[in-house]
Each structure stands twice: as structure tokens, then as C-alpha cells.
Amino acid sequence: MPTARRPARIGFLLTQLGSFAAENFASKTRDLGITPPEAGVMRILGRHAGMNQRELAEKLGVAQSRVVALVDSLESAGLIIRKRSAIDRRSQVLQLTDSGHDLLTKLRGAAETQEADLAEGLSADDRDHLYELLLKLSDARGLDRDVHPGYRADE
Amino acid sequence: MPTARRPARIGFLLTQLGSFAAENFASKTRDLGITPPEAGVMRILGRHAGMNQRELAEKLGVAQSRVVALVDSLESAGLIIRKRSAIDRRSQVLQLTDSGHDLLTKLRGAAETQEADLAEGLSADDRDHLYELLLKLSDARGLDRDVHPGYRADE
DNA sequence: TATTGTTATACTCTATAACTATA
């Protein structure tokens, strides 16, 4: 019964490695001129074009006022555009620009690089198995496959 | 070759689950009346009694001024005490109080509860394997087995 | 009246720099 003898460490290790992975990715987004939360917005808009800001806030789990700042910044950088909906003029519809699509491609490249960084030290079988186990945990908790929160963490 | 077909998602999942684990633990420390960073201090002092504040700052990877605030708060709560070192009167030596030891015991209980929460949905074998894989990753990166950073994270 | 987005404001976390006491 190895489980009973093993110390309670999965939570600790997930937090520690999650932090490490987040820092690692943050340094890559920094090189591309955006912050990690901005990268999250880009990723979501890449998959769900035409969202309005309220929908984006809900998906991200942040306040609408926070989305205003994120969208301001990405729009200033020329990566996305706001367009008033013709149907409901209260609503701002968000679209990636060409430049935004280019950046999204680079972000995906960064994610591939990160994957190689992180999995270093594991065999291909180990990697696949780790992926399956993590996915099982994530799905079992109903976590969104596209989103994770920015967060303040500890053990 | 399953690895080549698998999307680059280990980094994402580690960040997402790390965030989830951190939030989960934070809610438990909140019930005990302390914050997650304070819980980290308690854990370290439980293992390394007699540290001074500079050493603690180094171990945590935070500024000394941050340690002042953390220690102030834990001392006000009666969980630790500062004692001027007799050898070097600049140095403040930190010790857990009896009450601090009690709280540390409760924190360990919380970690056990969290472990059960997190591993729900995995078989005992899966849990053991996941633990081994995570530990391998953590060790391969030279991460401290006692410490992880408080952090701001994304993908 | 209700909803979308925006602005104003405040709070938390944390770091850097200046300072005090001691070495």
C-alpha cells in the first residue's frame, strides 16, 4: 500500500510546478511584448472569434473593468479591434487583427518550446502518461480546457 | 509516436492545476486564520527552527522587507516569536510558539485533506505514478522540496 | 428598468531605497 506511506505532496508539487510553468511561459510572452493575461485573451479570441467583452470577462472569470484594461492594451498594440455590434450597439465585438493572428502563431510556438523545456527529464512514455493523468484531474474538476485563472498562490 | 501527436498541453495543465491546488489550499489556511504565504513561513520554521529573518527571506526568495511584514503578522497572532541573537544582536532568531506548533499540526491535516480532494478520480496506482512523475520534474529542475514561490501566473 | 462598457477609486501584494542599530 504505497499510497498510505507516501507523504501528502501532490498538491504541493502541483503548486510548485504550476508556478514554475507559469514563470517559464511568462518570460516567453514578455519576449513577444505582451503579458500572460493578455496572452490568455489572445488564445481565447483565437478560438472564439466575435466574443464581446462581457462574454470574455465571464470566460476569464474576471471583472468587466479588468477586461477593459486588457482590451485597451491589446488594441493599442494593434493585435485586436473592437467593433460595435450592429445588432446591439451596447456590445463591443472583439476580433483579432492580422497582426494578432501572427502573434498567436508565435504564442503557439512558445507553448511548444515550453513543452519541450518542461518535459525534459521524462521519457516519451512518461510524458504521455503525465499528460493523461493531468487531463483526467482537470476534466474531473470541470476545469475549462481553454482557460486558467491568473492567480496568487501558495502551497 | 503518441508524443508527436499530443498537443503541447502539459505546461498549460500544470499551471491550471497548480492554480486550482493553490486556491484549494488557500481556503483551508483561511479557515485557520492565516494566509498562504504565512503558512509557508510556518512550514519552513517547523523544519528549520532558529532561522533569522535574512535566512528566511533567502529561503523564500522574497525581499527582507516582505519578511518583516509576514513575521509581524505571525508574531501578533502568537504563532512565532522573535528573539535577538545573543551572538549577533542585529539578528532576529525565529521560533514557533506552542500555539504555532499546534497550528502547524492543523496545517498538516489540511494538506492531507487537500491530497484526498485533489487525487479524487485517480486510482491508487495513478496517484503514486503521478507523484513520482511530478517529483521527477521538480527534482530535475532543482526546485526546493520545502518551498515554492507565491506567484502571479498565467499559461 | 436592465445590460454593456467605462471610469473613478481603493485595496492588496510586493519590491526598492533610505535609515537605524550592531558588527
Add this chain to the structure above:
DNA sequence: TATAGTTATAGAGTATAACAATA
């Protein structure tokens, strides 16, 4: 001079509440 700790200050990130335009 150098170091341990403290205080003062500032910046980043985020939320809540008040507000404007539209429904």
C-alpha cells in the same frame, strides 16, 4: 564599512461602485 532588520514609498494587478449609452 558591511550587515540585519525596519520604515517609507511606489508600482502592478485587481475588484467594487458609480456612471453613460443603449436596449
